[in-house]
Amino acid sequence: MESKPPGEDVNNVVAMRQAEAPKVWSDRLSDLAKTKEKALYIQLFQHFAPKVKAYIIRLGLVETTAEELMQETMLAVWRKAHLYNPSKAAASTWIFTLARNQSIDWMRKQKYPEYGLESWHEEPDEENDVCEQVITSDRMAKVISQLPEDQAQVIYMSFYEGRSHSDISDRLGVPLGSVKSRIRLAAGKIKMMWSDEV
Amino acid sequence: MNIKHHLDEATLMSYTAGSMSQAMALVVACHLSMCTACRERAHESEAIGGMLLDSLKPAPVGDDALAQVLACIDGLPEAEAEALDASYKDTQSCSENKSHLNIGSSVPSPLSIYIGSSLDHIEWTRIVPGVHYHDLPFKTERGGVSRLLRIAPGKAMLPHSHDGNELTLILCGSFTDEVGRFTVGDIADLDNEIQHQPLVDSNEDCICLIATDAPLKFSTLLGKIVQPMTGF
Numbered sequence: 001m002e003s004k005p006p007g008e009d010v011n012n013v014v015a016m017r018q019a020e021a022p023k024v025w026s027d028r029l030s031d032l033a034k035t036k037e038k039a040l041y042i043q044l045f046q047h048f049a050p051k052v053k054a055y056i057i058r059l060g061l062v063e064t065t066a067e068e069l070m071q072e073t074m075l076a077v078w079r080k081a082h083l084y085n086p087s088k089a090a091a092s093t094w095i096f097t098l099a100r101n102q103s104i105d106w107m108r109k110q111k112y113p114e115y116g117l118e119s120w121h122e123e124p125d126e127e128n129d130v131c132e133q134v135i136t137s138d139r140m141a142k143v144i145s146q147l148p149e150d151q152a153q154v155i156y157m158s159f160y161e162g163r164s165h166s167d168i169s170d171r172l173g174v175p176l177g178s179v180k181s182r183i184r185l186a187a188g189k190i191k192m193m194w195s196d197e198v
Numbered sequence: 199m200n201i202k203h204h205l206d207e208a209t210l211m212s213y214t215a216g217s218m219s220q221a222m223a224l225v226v227a228c229h230l231s232m233c234t235a236c237r238e239r240a241h242e243s244e245a246i247g248g249m250l251l252d253s254l255k256p257a258p259v260g261d262d263a264l265a266q267v268l269a270c271i272d273g274l275p276e277a278e279a280e281a282l283d284a285s286y287k288d289t290q291s292c293s294e295n296k297s298h299l300n301i302g303s304s305v306p307s308p309l310s311i312y313i314g315s316s317l318d319h320i321e322w323t324r325i326v327p328g329v330h331y332h333d334l335p336f337k338t339e340r341g342g343v344s345r346l347l348r349i350a351p352g353k354a355m356l357p358h359s360h361d362g363n364e365l366t367l368i369l370c371g372s373f374t375d376e377v378g379r380f381t382v383g384d385i386a387d388l389d390n391e392i393q394h395q396p397l398v399d400s401n402e403d404c405i406c407l408i409a410t411d412a413p414l415k416f417s418t419l420l421g422k423i424v425q426p427m428t429g430f
């Protein structure tokens with residue numbers, strides 16, 4: 001790895017390890033939707049709650065707020081479990097969107113414009129799509145950890161710090177166009193690995 | 199709906215990361231509700247968010263966090279919970295239907311929260327003859343402006359460029375600029391490297407939803423909208 005730009009911590013991206021067996025969690029979440037079994041929910045809670053809280057803290061919110069929003073998010077996991085569609089997303093992806101929306105709604109005191117969750121509960125696609133989604137999420141962990149540092153950094157600043165393109169551009173002192181092309185390059189690489197896999 | 203102009207990859211990523219201004223996110227959400235192709239791409243971007251969540255070092259949660267959430271769940275009357283979900287589903291399926299309308303007056307569901315389900319009852323403010331706008335009631339937010347513009351046939355904006363990003367979604371009618379022809383559902387996703395001059399090219403008013411992340415420049419842009427296109 002080359003030198004890091006000062007002030008921007010990208011260690012978490014560089015050191016990112018492959019996510020452990022995400023399929024297990026996606027299975028548990030879709031089972032929860034069917035059974036509403038508390039034992040499953042508790043497992044999901046214990047796995048995801050600390051990650052959700054870590055995500056919210058990274059967005060810059062204080063501990064007590066992060067705790068509260070984490071609880072709201074995990075409550076939404078229970079209440080909306082029946083909307084989860086394993087053919088569309090890994091459990092972590094779905095929970096990420098819930099945590100993201102809870103946090104943004106709180107920070108902005110207004111709802112983040114959503115394109116609707118209709119796509120989450122469309123008719124499930126064929127069975128092999130489930131595998132594809134899981135492989136994809138798995139592969140992506142590896143891909144991101146292999147991105148050049150300047151690309152990993154803009155992904156990191158977008159997802160973990162919630163920074164807009166202009167904000168990233170200001171902070172890194174690079175033109176807006178470069179920020180966007182780094183993000184495009186990163187996305188391109190991720191999707192190339194995706195299509196290689198399928 | 200035959201959509202030809204889609205969201206830039208970087209724009210989509212910013213939206214799914216939750217790092218986009220309210221004003222811009224609204225335009226993106228509207229396009230996504232109209233465009234299956236971009237919705238698929240949005241799912242791909244969201245998978246990156248999920249993967250990042252997977253990779254985060256867990257933060258300690260309150261000792262009684264699980265107990266509290268479980269208590270909430272138990273306190274949630276079954277009937278109420280189902281009613282909530284049912285009403286949620288209703289809005290969703292309703293919006294899904296709406297997004298499939300391809301007539302000019304359809305309002306994408308994320309926008310209908312602000313203006314209702316029809317473009318016919320908007321209170322327009324005139325800038326110059328043939329050009330009207332309607333501001334969306336966002337709370338003050340750094341760098342976020344979005345508004346509806348209604349431009350009469352034959353009108354155009356002066357060539358302009360941007361400090362930041364600019365998103366323009368066509369809700370009704372069409373326009374043509376240097377990039378191409380834009381019809382209902384199409385989105386012009388431009389950054390500061392592109393100069394363009396949209397011209398309403400049919401005999402129908404063009405209504406579009408515009409957002410920028412550089413508000414001052416946006417006012418300038420509006421100030422530059424010109425009189426009927428005689429000189430072009």
Ligand SMILES: [Zn+2]
Binds near residue numbers: 203229236
């Ligand atoms: Zn599209």
